[in-house]
Amino acid sequence: MTGWWRILPLLVVLAAPAAAQELRAQLSPRDFTTLAAEIGAKVEKVGAREGERFKKGDTLIAFDCSIQRAQMAEARAALGATEKTVAVNSRLLELQTIGKLESDVAQAERDKARAKVDASGAVLGKCTVPAPFDGRVVEQKVRAQQYVQPGQALLDILDDSVLELDFIVPSKWLVWLKPGHLFQVAMDETAKTYPVKLTRIGARIDPVSQSVKVTGAIGGHFPELAAGMSGKVLLSPPP
Structure with a gap:
């Protein structure tokens, strides 16, 4: 068993x-x-x-962005100046007192100044962290x-x-x-x-x-x- x-x-x-x-x-x-x-x-x-x-x-x-705000003011002033230049050159081009190249260069300077304003605005947007x-x-x-x-x-x-x-x-x-x-x-x-x-x-x-x-x-x-x-x-x- x-x-x-x-x-x-x-x-x-x-x-x-x-x-x-x-x-x-x-x-x-x-x-x-x-x-x-x-x-x-x-x-x-x-x-x-x-x-x-x-x-x-x-x-x-x-953040303390006093320098960045000053740079923005400078960029806006430069943009204003180039926009006036473009307006004057546009009239002078109609009167055929300047060449098209000179007018195109002024417009390019305006676009560059506008880009600086946009860049300064982007930087100022980083001055606070939400x-x-x-x-x-x-x-x-x-x-x-x-x-x-x-x-x-x-x-x-x-x-x-x-x-x-x-x-x-x-x-x-x-x-x-x-x-x-x-x-x-x-x-x-x-x-x-x-x-x-x-x-x-x-x-x-x-x-x-x-x-x-x-x-x-x-x-x-x-x-x-x-x-x-x-x-x-x-x-x-x-x-």
């Missing part, structure tokens, strides 16, 4: 359900960026500091009266109006886990649970871990939540 009691412990282990996998997730903002200077100038004013909120279109950074969306300042990298160079980072900002939840799930869950799936997450920092809706699934499955990154959006507005918080996803495959 076979000693079945000898293999019974092994059968029990194989039949026991595997421990539930804990899914950890982190909150991230929907949009975030680093604003940088597009001109070299002195910072005149910082419109929002670290942690402060702002609205789309608010001036976050204003907010690209509603949000908050994460980090202030410059101070008032500081001179900055083109390309220098000014502010790190984020849009926390919609917070997203990023986490990893087994790739075999994709059989049933689809965008629109509703679940909850328990956040460590607040000790509360919040509703989540799956919004998108990563485009690539990790071949080693057989897992994929998914993202969900917190449903509703909860002032106590902030980007960077983490928690446990309350999600499990159907029986």
